[in-house]
Amino acid sequence: MEEEKKEEKVKKEWGKEVFDLLSWYQTDVVKKAKVMVVGAGALGNEVLKNLALFGVGNIVIVDFDTIEYSNLTRSVLFREADADKGLYKSEVAARKVKEINPNINVQYVCGRLDADVGLGVYRKMDVVIGCLDSRLARMQLNRLCMRANVPWVEGGIENLTGSVRVYRQGENCYECGLTENAKMNIFMQLSCAGIAHRNEDLGRTPTTPVIASIIGAVQVQEAMKLIHKEEVREGVFSTLTGKWFHYEGMHNKVSVYDSAAFDDDCPSHECWDEVLRIPKLGADTRISDAFLMLKEALTVKDVEINLRNDKFVDIIVSRHNNQRFTPMLPESKIPDYVDSNYDLYTSSRSELNQNAYENIDENFPYKRLTLREIGIPHYDVIEVSTEKGIYHVELAADENRFPFNLNE
Numbered sequence: 001m002e003e004e005k006k007e008e009k010v011k012k013e014w015g016k017e018v019f020d021l022l023s024w025y026q027t028d029v030v031k032k033a034k035v036m037v038v039g040a041g042a043l044g045n046e047v048l049k050n051l052a053l054f055g056v057g058n059i060v061i062v063d064f065d066t067i068e069y070s071n072l073t074r075s076v077l078f079r080e081a082d083a084d085k086g087l088y089k090s091e092v093a094a095r096k097v098k099e100i101n102p103n104i105n106v107q108y109v110c111g112r113l114d115a116d117v118g119l120g121v122y123r124k125m126d127v128v129i130g131c132l133d134s135r136l137a138r139m140q141l142n143r144l145c146m147r148a149n150v151p152w153v154e155g156g157i158e159n160l161t162g163s164v165r166v167y168r169q170g171e172n173c174y175e176c177g178l179t180e181n182a183k184m185n186i187f188m189q190l191s192c193a194g195i196a197h198r199n200e201d202l203g204r205t206p207t208t209p210v211i212a213s214i215i216g217a218v219q220v221q222e223a224m225k226l227i228h229k230e231e232v233r234e235g236v237f238s239t240l241t242g243k244w245f246h247y248e249g250m251h252n253k254v255s256v257y258d259s260a261a262f263d264d265d266c267p268s269h270e271c272w273d274e275v276l277r278i279p280k281l282g283a284d285t286r287i288s289d290a291f292l293m294l295k296e297a298l299t300v301k302d303v304e305i306n307l308r309n310d311k312f313v314d315i316i317v318s319r320h321n322n323q324r325f326t327p328m329l330p331e332s333k334i335p336d337y338v339d340s341n342y343d344l345y346t347s348s349r350s351e352l353n354q355n356a357y358e359n360i361d362e363n364f365p366y367k368r369l370t371l372r373e374i375g376i377p378h379y380d381v382i383e384v385s386t387e388k389g390i391y392h393v394e395l396a397a398d399e400n401r402f403p404f405n406l407n408e
């Protein structure tokens with residue numbers, strides 16, 4: 001009887017008598033930790049598997065893509081049946097992570113890291129892990145993590161080569177470290193993001209299951225250190241913040257370079273540290289009601305909501321034949337809209353003009369729409385310009401949409 005009881009206890013306490021042997025591992029800290037993994041491809045799979053094995057208590061998975069057969073060679077969490085059904089990567093990954101470790105909370109978003117994940121969620125995280133394959137996505141994630149003041153661990157893989165870097169407000173910024181040429185390329189991609197193809201395949205990067213394992217493992221090792229904030233402060237271990245970890249597998253070269261970059265004049269790493277909460281304001285609030293709530297809470301007369309991540313597109317006109325289309329969508333969803341509309345898809349992209357709103361004020365003609373309908377995600381932090389200055393306001397009514405308590 002006693003034996004049985006004991007056995008049951010061992011089963012319930014993940015990592016007991018295993019991780020306890022590690023001098024630095026704090027069970028409570030790891031259990032309470034909140035980690036977001038952005039991208040559930042080859043790297044994301046490895047990262048998630050490792051986080052689950054370590055028993056990281058709260059995991060959020062973000063990915064907008066579905067599983068394809070080509071993913072199976074590098075994705076430990078996906079099966080052929082998932083590709084047959086074209087299931088979402090984030091959803092399947094969440095289920096498999098729970099299978100590995102049923103003691104942890106896992107949440108997933110089938111969506112984009114900026115348009116579908118509110119800054120409030122980023123603000124609650126201890127660490128964000130970027131498992132992305134484009135510079136544009138990395139830049140967007142960097143801006144959000146800088147605003148939210150949360151460190152993020154970047155991983156990149158190609159063939160048998162990979163790298164890991166850690167970015168952190170005040171110390172190291174992804175965008176500050178980019179060359180002028182790389183920045184130009186990203187901005188070109190961004191400026192024609194609306195009507196042109198933001199999702200365009202820029203050529204596939206050849207990757208291998210082994211490099212994903214190696215780099216995903218280093219990323220999680222860094223995340224585990226960053227979760228142990230006290231140990232970092234006390235110098236129990238040092239992190240890769242401001243460093244560049246580079247692994248070259250063809251000839252087995254491992255290098256760590258200094259690569260901290262944090263320029264004073266970079267507009268992209270602003271920190272939104274003063275955030276006001278309006279308990280009744282959420283993404284499902286109509287714009288007209290949001291204006292009333294903001295005016296009352298901020299005691300101001302004029303409010304303007306600045307769309308910092310996404311514009312709102314109401315009209316697209318073809319210059320070729322003056323045909324009008326009314327997408328009424330955030331700009332990030334326009335490429336899909338164009339793809340699904342035959343007349344638009346077949347017109348030359350250079351003949352299309354769009355009308356987009358970047359700032360929403362009293363003159364905005366669609367005030368009956370909700371904040372979500374113009375592209376603001378749930379639990380976001382919105383930027384509001386007023387006659388008294390700029391405020392950052394959390395959509396606090398959305399906080400309870402999360403099954404695990406993000407305040408703990």
Ligand SMILES: [Zn+2]
Nearest residue numbers: 173176266269
């Ligand atoms: Zn910067």
